[in-house]
Amino acid sequence: MGPGPITVDPRVLRAMSTQLVGQYDPAMTALMTEVMALYREVFRTANEQTFLVDGTSRAGIEAALVSLLEPGDRVLVPVFGRFGLLLTEIAERCGAEVHTVEVPWGEVFTPEQVEEAVASVRPTVVAVVQGDTSTTMCQPLADLGEVCRRHDALLYCDATASLGGNPFETDAWGVDVVTAGLQKCLAGPSGSAPVTLSPRAVDVVQGRRHVEAGLRTDGDEGRGRRIASNYFDLAMVMDYWGPRRLNHHTEATTMLYGAHECARILLEEGLDEAHARHARHGRAVLAGVQALGLAVFGDVAHKMTNVVAVWVPDGVDGEAVRASMLTDFGIEIGTSFGPLAGRVWRIGTMGYNARTDAVLTTLAALEQVLRRAGTSPRPGAGVDAALEVYG
């Protein structure tokens, strides 16, 4: 019940125990094509270029940024938590000129704040996290695509922590590149990063296309400045996923099976239904922890549905509580990073863990552990409050 990675849906584990087929077996290439179609629905996009990067969600971020950015390009990162800082880190290593605008951890940006910064920085790319798990905040994005188009910037978004549990509208919001991971609301394991690129983002990446030595044929001369990574060169990755099937990495078939099943489960439920489920269980946990006397961190109105952070009460050893939850009750809850490390607990209700029994069990156990840690929660308060939300 932490902020992710979370318990994997058993269907995904079963799918991942399927025997492999060769990477150019028609069954394999058909499955890759099916995965592209499934993730178009997950991202709510018509983008042809929707596929997986073979690595964790962080690999997806780096693939997007290193393929979009050339050394010297200006990037604007609105930072509202640790994962915004991660975007600055990665963009800096791409050689970009990184500008940030910040709000205190626990808050989000207004569109006006972002537009003002865009107008002043005039970036090539605006890179923003949707849900920053370090603070639990969910940045509203609906207006940012329009802002970026007006200022001729591409909009990149890291939706790892939020996708599947909070609305995300790639096309309606005008987001050019989105990357994610499986280990949060998609109910899968870490290790595969779904990505999608708009046609205008594809144009930028294709403007730097260089087929690698050993595969190059006549007419394949590269153009533009070569992308600084081979593994994360999305022009080559697109050639591998596209009809040319030009060899790049060897697709991580087991992770592909997992990503395929994650999307199927989510789409069978329905995106709107999945968002509503995450919202419902998120409200139940929120009500429960408040009833147990815990103070919520950050702007609750802008919290992600799927995770809540609460302050560790004065005089309580936060790490001892987490250890007792794990050791005595088999339930993992998280802390956070940087200024919040050891000062908050984060409780997630993501993917397969966004279930009534998981929520009630967690609140029941937390009540016991809090009491033994010296606080005085009203007996049954957390479970009662959650059940009231469930109605």
Added chain:
Amino acid sequence: MGPGPITVDPRVLRAMSTQLVGQYDPAMTALMTEVMALYREVFRTANEQTFLVDGTSRAGIEAALVSLLEPGDRVLVPVFGRFGLLLTEIAERCGAEVHTVEVPWGEVFTPEQVEEAVASVRPTVVAVVQGDTSTTMCQPLADLGEVCRRHDALLYCDATASLGGNPFETDAWGVDVVTAGLQKCLAGPSGSAPVTLSPRAVDVVQGRRHVEAGLRTDGDEGRGRRIASNYFDLAMVMDYWGPRRLNHHTEATTMLYGAHECARILLEEGLDEAHARHARHGRAVLAGVQALGLAVFGDVAHKMTNVVAVWVPDGVDGEAVRASMLTDFGIEIGTSFGPLAGRVWRIGTMGYNARTDAVLTTLAALEQVLRRAGTSPRPGAGVDAALEVYG
């Protein structure tokens, strides 16, 4: 029965269907530590820094090179196939000054050829593939560590295609950095890259250590030139796998389970026994295809144990034969890349596929398909020849 990815050992698939635990759960960190110990045995090394990179074998290569190389560093790559070219590609994208020495595809280098080039180029790093699947050749490495030490260069080796099926002696041969994948002789799926670094390689990488923003504490000021990738920054990956457990990516738990089981299976059999098994089945296939009238590509004395390439006979449509093998018999065999694309078939006996029944079935099916393609193999010739090898 292609050159990889291959059929996964069912034990690995079962291990990969295990439910996840949190990334800082003591059960998880203990498993990571166990994986480090297992791969020390697989690599035959005492290197403390032995762990997994979360991506395909190509990710392991890039992590090694981008962490070792600074822009402007000189690299020497002895190229004897496509995967040597891949090393040049990746090193170039790291900004290195890349020098190559080449032998024709189908041959390997003598230590003298390599030393001569090292003496003339004076590289920081010599990067070489052990087994280049594109040509099936296996570069002898026993003398190269000594050559590199004499000339003050680090020796990096990509052992993806060969490890587990051919002897590899990290410490005895003085190889500083080795990377691999699971999808060949290790009998697992693509998606996790075991790596090992010698203390002197660790020193180079640690000389460029920069903890990322959001995790940095006082005293964590970086040193040296920041590594150009965040995801592949092995200094940070070592902090994550080491006792500090400093968060980097979210470990791909299911792939970790797979890598763990691959190593256990291999070490239960014994490395020497696994090499002997690969050699035996490789000899059986070799004898079989020759008895079927096919001409072997390249220097057979320097072939990897686990894959053989044969010329497509004149007048035979190589791709139609591969399609018939797959469609009619459910057996995949490969072709190759670049100058060999469509001109050779590659048959692998790797990992779980290095089995008598797999070899005999493949030879029996190939005889049928070759006959229908218009050649005249002696009935039973391939199977007879293989059985003679098995004795």
